[in-house]
Amino acid sequence: MQLNSESANASSARLISVSVVAYRPHRRMLERTLHTLDTALDRLCIVHQAASAPLYLINNGTDEPIDWSQLTNEARLRIDIIEGQGNVGYGRGHNLAIERTSSRYHLILNPDIELESDALVEAIAFMDAHPEVGLLSPMILEDDGCQQFLCRRYPAVFDLFIRGFLPRSLRKPFEKRLDRYEMRDVIGEKDIVLDPPIVSGCFMLYRTEVLKKLGGFDPRYFLYFEDYDLTLRTHDVARVAYVPSVRVLHHGGDAAGKGWTHIKLFIASAYKFFNRFGWKWL
Template identity: 60%
Template sequence: MKTTSAPHSESASFDGLSVSVVVFRPDVDQLVATLASLGTSCATLRQQRPDLPLALFLIDNGGLPENLAVIGLLRAQGVVVRVVAGHGNIGYGRGHNLAITRSNSRYHLVLNPDIELAPEALAQALNFFDAHSEVGLITPWIGDDDGHQQFLCRRYPSLWDLFVRGFLPARLRKLFAHRLARYEMRDRVNARDTVWDPPIVSGCFMFFRTVALKQLDGFDPRYFLYFEDYDLSLRAHDVTRVVYVPSVRVLHHGGGAARKGRAHIRMFIASAYKFFNRFGWKWL
């Protein structure tokens, strides 16, 4: 099933939709659920666009199981699946860049392995792209395990915002509820209304026109994990319009850095330092 990484000049020659998923020691059940939901959403999309080429780049940073049955199901549904392996754990952004440089698709979806797509998610996103030629990046309505909305559109953060949201226990976070609500754009983002140009959007589901993504050269490889989506979001505004589209719906099963242990906290801090050095420090 696995192939070694090819040179960056090699590309997938089609004018459709490509998707990249980067995995490192994945939760297999969750990965299967993600890929199965992707297959269902592709099938719904095919009802509207039967001739649209579809491809999945599964980037194996390490630990991808052999012979996942769901990959065979995707191929049976007409999705071209390429497993890129052999490069080691190069980080989240650089992993996606392996797919971005290979793809000549019209649209490219950066997708986490802990996301489940609604059946209509891809079709809704492409319909929005068709209606708004100025849009180059779509972010969806994102729900949690209980179906409650996660507010992952963000204003530019201060160090205090990040500390309160990421590291304070829930009972203390309540003391800063108004501040966090502003950071999370709860005054503008809801389950009904389109929101134009949110400053920062989540990397768990970033749906691009590929021309804009290539103009940005994908993710900045200096981030190993965390803040690569903040960086890419802010740079995206220089080349295209960014929009929150609540009719595009997904569920997100991920957790924060503080809940994943000390190694993730160290990576979070290192990436935050790179981010603020690039875009400007905001303390309070």
């Protein structure tokens, strides 16, 4: 992405910024994320006659240093590395970028997301046309092209147990219950849905003023449920929109499949979440 002028630089800084938190990242996957982000930002900047947006890459890794220049050598992004803080958790990592940015929009992005080339053009066009919306969530696809249903109704503890820990072979009796939790009755490929109660933190496009008003993520969550918490608080100050014309591919997995440490983190964060917003067992 080439910088055209000083005014273009200023325009870009006001338009959008991006933050990605990485902890021992999968190299090839992060390269794909940065490449597709670069392409999507390139299209956005052409449409808005702006320069490249800043990407805050937060290194939460605590082991051997990463050669970021080698990892990002094919990307033309303007990258600011934030590191040295250790592994402070997902939400607090993003907060380090949120407190630095002064953009009009800020994109919270996972390092396992691939963006369609026109994803940001579609997203910013929608946000510009709907000033009441403070948070946009996209249509999220699996590796095989099937839709991931990551918009959620308020969960019961039983819903989380079924979805997170019950083997797929044993979930069939609870399919209707899970379908309702995952909003499959309203979340689809065509219709915009306003105010889904909860959306995924893998791709959250915010108006920066809304994000700052909320104070970013609640730092009490180390991992898991920080996006649930942030979405529910967003409804107090702005509207939330699911916009299926904005499309991304998500390579993420469930907590149970990642080992005992992730299971403990999931349970600890769930406890904090329900203590704050109210327990619902069944």
